Amino acid sequence: MKNLQSRGHLLTEQINPASENLDSLSSLEIVDLFNREDAKTLEAIALARIPLAKAIDLINEAMTQGGRLFYVGAGTSGRLGVLDAAECPPTFCTPPELVHGIIAGGAGALVRSSEDLEDRPEDGASAIAHHQIGNLDVVVGITAGGTTPFVHGALAAAQERGAKTVAISCVPLEQVEINADVDIRLLVGAEILAGSTRLKAGTVTKMALNILSTGVMIRQGKVYGNRMVDVAVTNQKLRDRALRIITDLTDLNQPEAENLLQRSGNKVKLALLMHWTDLDSVTGENLLAKHQGNLRAALQEQ
Known part of the structure; x- marks a missing residue:
């Protein structure tokens, strides 16, 4: 991991030339601009197809051996991980302990900004210890800019405990190195609103998590054909x-x-x-x- 203190060079922090006159656009022009830029999320997913598939295989193997899946992130990234984890029990009838979402700041950070807590790698490590993550588990660290100390601390602690790790970020390898068994780079380019990674970066991350969790559950036998035959009949x-x-x-x-x-x-x-x-x-x-x-x-x- 490098360049954690200076983030201005990161792809996620750059100025998007397509939106330099953003505050002058009409509502329809804003919608059209979003539509053009969001198309880049599909390209990013396509370019990451091989590491995404490797991550599915890694998680599937771990679960087959009795392991669990943990998403770790801060801010938008953390909320997306918690959301994906929460959707698994009703969709695939998984036990709630099988897929977890860990967010910097805990449950309160889901509805209230707590981005200041992302700068504490020791909190990430503590979360790994709290959940007693071990060598059968997989930890997926989600950090759009690739530098979030909370996520890096969690990944390092998970590796020390023998867990497998996956990293999801939206910056190229030459900007930020992340130590993980599978490194997924979702390169959607600069945001329409500079630095607002809840936009394209958030969208492409949600797409990637959809693919990961659904792909794993397919491999786990939770699907027959294209039907969710393990759906929980709860309403x-x-x-x-x-x-x-x-x-x-x-x-x-x-x-x-x-x-x-x-x-x-x-x-x-x-x-x-x-x-x-x-x-x-x-x-x-x-x-x-x-x-x-x-x-x-x-x-x-x-």
Whole structure:
């Protein structure tokens, strides 16, 4: 890690020539400018496709061995990590302890600015110790400018404990070095509003986290085809989605699907396995467990 004290040279802090007259633009011109600049997020994701895939494989392997995933960041980066972690239980029915979001300043920083706390690497290290991160876990450090001391402290502490690490930043390697097993650079260029990394940098980071968590859950057997068959049936919207998945993938009508879902204990994946194999719920659960929850693998055994 270098150049943490002087940040003016960073790509994320540069002046964008396309928006030099930003305060003179009409509302429509502002929207059009955002649209043109946001297109660069797609290019950045495409250029980072290989490290993104490596990160998916790294996290999947860790989870298969019983490890957990931690996102660590400050400010916008930290909030995005917490958001992605919070979405995993309802989307993929994961236990809440499997994917965590750690933000500098704790829960209060989600709704109130606490960016001054990002300059404390020791706080990042303390967070790693607090969560008892070990050699089965993966820590993803998110820092748009690549220099956040809180994140660097967390990554270093995680490595000392034997955890695997992934870094996500929006600056080129020659500007900031980050010590991590997988180094993901999302180069979207200077922001429309100079230095406001909640814009393109935030957008591309959210895209990357979507890819990482969804990719890992696919590899973990949480998806069948393109359906979220491990969806947690915790409200009416999700119950409707669960029933729709069952009726779409089977020849069952709505009442039949409701009966099947009830017999499975509101577990869509198990309900589908029971329907396609005529297994009872207990035997179906055991078969899924044998295949680490992978429905397709369980079906292939029958």
